[in-house]
Amino acid sequence: MTDFAATRALFHLPEGVIYLDGNSLGPLPVxxxxxxxxxxxxxxxxxxxxxxxxxxxxxxxxxxxxxxxxxxxxxxxxxxxxxxxxxxxxxxxxxxxxxxxxxxxxxxxxxxxxxxxxxxxxxxxxxxxxxxxxxxxxxxxxxxxxxxxxxxxxxxxxxxxxxxxxxxxxxxxxxxxxxxxxxxxxxxxxxxxxxxxxxxxxxxxxxxxxxxxxxxxxxxxxxxxxxxxxxxxxxxxxxxxxxxxxxxxxxxxxxxxxxxxxxxxxxxxxxxxxxxxxxxxxHVDMADLRAASIRLSERFIREVEAHCPQVTLASPRDPHARGSQVSFTHPHAYAVMQALIARGVIGDVRAPDVLRFGFTPLYLTEDEVAQAAAILADILATGEWDQPHFHQRANVT
Amino acid sequence: MTDFAATRALFHLPEGVIYLDGNSLGPLPVxxxxxxxxxxxxxxxxxxxxxxxxxxxxxxxxxxxxxxxxxxxxxxxxxxxxxxxxxxxxxxxxxxxxxxxxxxxxxxxxxxxxxxxxxxxxxxxxxxxxxxxxxxxxxxxxxxxxxxxxxxxxxxxxxxxxxxxxxxxxxxxxxxxxxxxxxxxxxxxxxxxxxxxxxxxxxxxxxxxxxxxxxxxxxxxxxxxxxxxxxxxxxxxxxxxxxxxxxxxxxxxxxxxxxxxxxxxxxxxxxxxxxxxxxxxxHVDMADLRAASIRLSERFIREVEAHCPQVTLASPRDPHARGSQVSFTHPHAYAVMQALIARGVIGDVRAPDVLRFGFTPLYLTEDEVAQAAAILADILATGEWDQPHFHQRANVT
CATH class of the missing domain: 3.40.640.10 (Type I PLP-dependent aspartate aminotransferase-like (Major domain))
Structure with missing residues (x-):
């Protein structure tokens, strides 16, 4: 059985960050x-x-x-x-x-x-x-x-x-x-x-x-x-x-x-x-990895769909028809993602309206996933994302 | 005027090595x-x-x-x-x-x-x-x-x-x-x-x-x-x-x-x-670099030709018709170079018979060049290069 607490300890994970962008750039291995x-x-x-x-x-x-x-x-x-x-x-x-x-x-x-x-x-x-x-x-x-x-x-x-x-x-x-x-x-x-x-x-x-x-x-x-x-x-x-x-x-x-x-x-x-x-x-068994990845992404979808009516699932619902990422659409995906990043939840966006989240069991826990969903719910419910600086585009996202 | 003592201090140069292979792989800048x-x-x-x-x-x-x-x-x-x-x-x-x-x-x-x-x-x-x-x-x-x-x-x-x-x-x-x-x-x-x-x-x-x-x-x-x-x-x-x-x-x-x-x-x-x-x-003026490179390579040619009748210049004699390297041929170039490397003088060889030396004023001194030529002369005069282990080929030279 793969010990994901042990693999997590192999990475440098900055304080205060929940990293859901390992599908774009994985974190630094110590x-x-x-x-x-x-x-x-x-x-x-x-x-x-x-x-x-x-x-x-x-x-x-x-x-x-x-x-x-x-x-x-x-x-x-x-x-x-x-x-x-x-x-x-x-x-x-x-x-x-x-x-x-x-x-x-x-x-x-x-x-x-x-x-x-x-x-x-x-x-x-x-x-x-x-x-x-x-x-x-x-x-x-x-x-x-x-x-x-x-x-x-x-x-x-x-x-x-x-x-x-x-x-x-x-x-x-x-x-x-x-x-x-x-x-x-x-x-x-x-x-x-x-x-x-x-x-x-x-x-x-x-x-x-x-x-x-x-x-x-x-x-x-x-x-x-x-x-x-x-x-x-x-x-x-x-x-x-x-x-x-x-x-x-x-x-x-x-x-x-x-x-x-x-x-x-x-x-x-x-x-x-x-x-x-x-x-x-x-140290990783790929079947364990897949099971953990599905567990994390299913949890995220469940939490987001329960608490974020503003977004729509853009990924296949069947976990066996997905890789290890989940996407939701929102008309202001860019600003929403900037607001999330400001709160320490890092995912990314893909034009025009996709919020993209990667699930990487090597260093990501189910608690973090639940917390990320809760922060997204909060940002969407309060309209926190709709501030001018969150709409301002950087080069790469 | 470029201060080549100052540029030399910018590099990590291992003890006991005279490095004449910066034309192949430059040394580590600190x-x-x-x-x-x-x-x-x-x-x-x-x-x-x-x-x-x-x-x-x-x-x-x-x-x-x-x-x-x-x-x-x-x-x-x-x-x-x-x-x-x-x-x-x-x-x-x-x-x-x-x-x-x-x-x-x-x-x-x-x-x-x-x-x-x-x-x-x-x-x-x-x-x-x-x-x-x-x-x-x-x-x-x-x-x-x-x-x-x-x-x-x-x-x-x-x-x-x-x-x-x-x-x-x-x-x-x-x-x-x-x-x-x-x-x-x-x-x-x-x-x-x-x-x-x-x-x-x-x-x-x-x-x-x-x-x-x-x-x-x-x-x-x-x-x-x-x-x-x-x-x-x-x-x-x-x-x-x-x-x-x-x-x-x-x-x-x-x-x-x-x-x-x-x-x-x-x-x-x-x-x-x-x-x-x-x-x-x-910190480098390219005209200074060229002048220093020519000074180093001319010194090397002069010393080698004076003391190493066993090798033949394979580079143009006119320094303005050369880059910043000098080659000599020797029928057993490979073994001669291994013997040089064993004595801390690192150049390389190119098949079939070329001994190749690079001159890099950023970190190479005229004293080192003279010393390298003296070691080459010694190796050739004594036949030190003609030992079985110096003839044994590695992957890359």
Whole structure:
């Protein structure tokens, strides 16, 4: 049984804050501070260039990848880390398209995160082979899969509503039509149990700064199914994905397996911090995590619906159809969220009217969730949110 | 007059080491440690998601870019930071090629860093428009520029020999033929005065972990000349390059200027460390740096040639035709370098036979250079290098 009081103690949680935004930026793991100090002073500082060997920097992307692999049901050696999620989407989609040269449709949905669609648009235009990105409503994806589709590219959990796609069913449907899949796990890795192997996902990518708590702009990950890993052609043919980077050969020879999805020099400090952040997961059973996440989100919905008639649930009511976040709509979502933050309850908003709350059992208690709901009820009942400074927009929310 | 004793005090330099590999990985700036601790605890830890606004994380890539701009002669607002150099080469080359749709040659040279050529090969194949990467000898580049050339893509300083290209002359030649230029400044930014504006470079990219001391795998930079910045089409259309990332629009609208060359979520911890590393440059006059670099490298060549008949100079003899590194060849370069490192003199090797030494006046003294040459002479004279353990290869050198 996972001890969530113990995992909570692994994080730095500022006084007076109830943090319901771990689905956007996870909190600081205490171990990350010592690890950062160590990689700076003891590795970079004392060992200088020698640390590439001494401190095993060269294998760090793979070692961190293996720890993530376990959380998404991928075999060891099938995940590597680095770059950003946008880059990893680009690599995965390009590799998948190259495996289906005769087809011309990339199928996605309106619940996908915009950057995935931007990346797909620009990539498909650049490839100059009459490709088209077709975007349908989430519930229409299954029916839109036909034998014109090269790649089905979806984010498993909708960033606005928390709606959860059935990865196994949609992948089976894609395969039956001869298409491949690219799954974005940004809002699901570390949020719920994932089994990319059982689902037969072809490519999976994700970021690590949300539920995995790797820090702002932490490195992304990419998984390539073993059956594709040795044939996938890297469009970003950087030297660290070369079979022998330090031979400095004229021609690119991709490294075996997923290592070819490395690009440039790995971000060692950021990967070390992420590695320390992943320690928390050594103590977590993903089934326990899911049960706790559902308990927290169900409690929140129950309290909010009982005491906040001003807001409307925007997430699926069935907890098994959601990831680990809950959204409510309110016409003045932005100001309401600012008022909540002023009271120490941190969530975020998504335009135009979505209040978004993430539930992260690693460091969040049911008491906090109930308290957050009560504060929301108070803010809405009193109209506390309707003050000029709460309407004033900042850059990022 | 730059006070190089003062800049030396800004770095953590381990006892007993003479570091001649700052052209591969710069040493730890002392300020980076406090800054890393601060961004972790005070920004990420205490402010959580709010730090995107509170701590001005959103503008960090541009603020760091402006500090690099000053070092390469670029106007403020024309440089952004993030990703790796391989990614930035890909972006710059793709944008340049899109500006010359009717031409089919990417011209580069055998002195370019292999990853630049790998990236160009894979990109040009992917673009499916009959492009060709033509690689000539460095001294043949000027004559190979004709009106079939879309882009001249070169690394200003050769990573093996230190040979320095004439950026202004080659760019003028490219422009006269109607071609654009992509300059890789990996081995020149922070090594010598650069003026991309005077040279009329169209695109310039570079890494920050060498002479700029940003740390292992530190973020890269990209400069787009103002005349192209608002028309360059990003092939990596990530959300942070969108004009309004948090509007979550369906379509990609590039941000004005070089900001469109941002891709995913910026690596805040790594950028903060780089920002702290750049403090050292506030005190440096680039002309002084160049004079000191030449003084150090000339002294090294003089001492080595006087006392080490076993090695042969592989760099241009004219200091104005070199960057800030000097290479010598020796048939057993690898073992010789291991013996040097065992004696505390850290340089590196490049296959098959190059001993490579970087000269970095920010933290290197002429006494150290003389001492390094004396140790090399001793190792070569005694045959100390010819021991089995010095021949044993590590992953990275």
């Amino acid at each position: 171990a990350a501070e010592a690890r950062a100090a160590q990689v700076l002073r003891k590795e970079w500082g004392d060992r200088l260039i020698r640390a590439w060997n001494d401190a095993d920097w060269t294998t760090l992307p793979a070692r961190v990848g293996d720890r993530i692999a376990r959380l998404i049901g991928a075999p060891a050696g099938s995940v590597t880390t680095g770059d950003t999620l946008s880059i990893k989407v680009f690599q995965a989609l390009a590799a998948a398209l190259a495996l289906r040269p005769e087809r011309r449709i990339v199928l996605s949905d309106t619940g996908n995160f915009p950057t995935d669609l931007y990346i797909a648009d620009a990539l498909t235009q650049a490839l100059n082979r009459n490709l088209e990105v077709k975007v349908v409503a989430p519930e229409q994806v299954a029916n839109a899969i036909d034998d014109s589709v090269a790649v089905v590219m979806l984010t498993q959990v909708d960033y606005r509503t928390g709606r959860l796609h059935d990865m196994a069913a949609l992948t089976a449907r894609a395969h039956a039509a001869g298409a491949l899949t690219v799954w974005d796990l940004a809002h699901s890795a570390g949020a719920l149990p994932i089994d990319v192997t059982a689902a037969r996902a072809d490519f999976a990518v994700g970021c690590t700064y949300k539920y995995l708590n790797g820090g702002p702009g932490a490195p992304a990950f990419i998984h390539v199914a073993p059956e594709h890993a040795d044939v996938a052609q890297p469009i970003l043919a950087g030297w660290f994905g070369h079979d022998a980077p330090f031979a400095f050969e004229r021609g690119y020879r991709p490294a075996p397996g997923v290592e070819r999805m490395r690009v440039g020099t790995p971000p060692i400090v950021a990967l070390s911090i992420l590695d320390a952040a992943l320690d928390a997961w050594d | 300020a980076a440690e406090a800054r890393a601790a601060q961004v972790l605890r005070k920004e990420w830890g205490d402010r959580l998601i709010r730090a995107w606004n509170d701590a001005d994380w959103t503008t960090l890539p541009a603020r760091v870019g402006d500090r690099i701009a000053r070092l390469i002669g670029a106007p403020a607002g024309s440089v952004t930071t993030g990703d790796t150099l391989s990614i930035k080469v890909f972006q710059a080359l793709a944008a340049a090629l899109a500006l010359r749709p009717e031409r089919r040659i990417v011209l580069s040279d055998t002195g370019n860093f292999p990853t630049d050529l790998y990236i160009a090969d894979a990109l040009t194949q992917a673009l499916n428009r009959n492009l060709e990467v033509k690689v000539v000898a460095p001294e043949q580049v000027a004559n190979a520029i004709d009106d079939s050339v879309a882009v001249v893509m070169l690394t200003q300083v050769d990573y093996r020999t230190g040979r320095l290209h004439d950026m202004a002359a080659l760019t003028a030649r490219a422009h006269a033929a109607g071609a654009l230029t992509v300059w890789d400044l990996a081995h020149s930014a922070g090594a010598l005065p650069i003026d991309v504006t005077a040279a009329r470079a169209d695109f310039a990219v570079g890494c920050t972990y060498k002479y700029l001391n940003g740390g292992p795998g530190a973020p890269a930079f990209i400069h787009v000349a103002p005349e192209h910045a608002d028309v360059a089409q990003p092939i990596l259309a990530g959300w942070f390059g969108h004009d309004a990332p948090f509007a979550f629009e369906r379509g990609y609208r590039p941000a004005p200027g070089v900001e469109r060359m941002r891709v995913g979520t910026p690596p805040i911890v790594a950028l903060s460390i780089l920002d702290a590393a750049l403090d050292a440059w506030d």
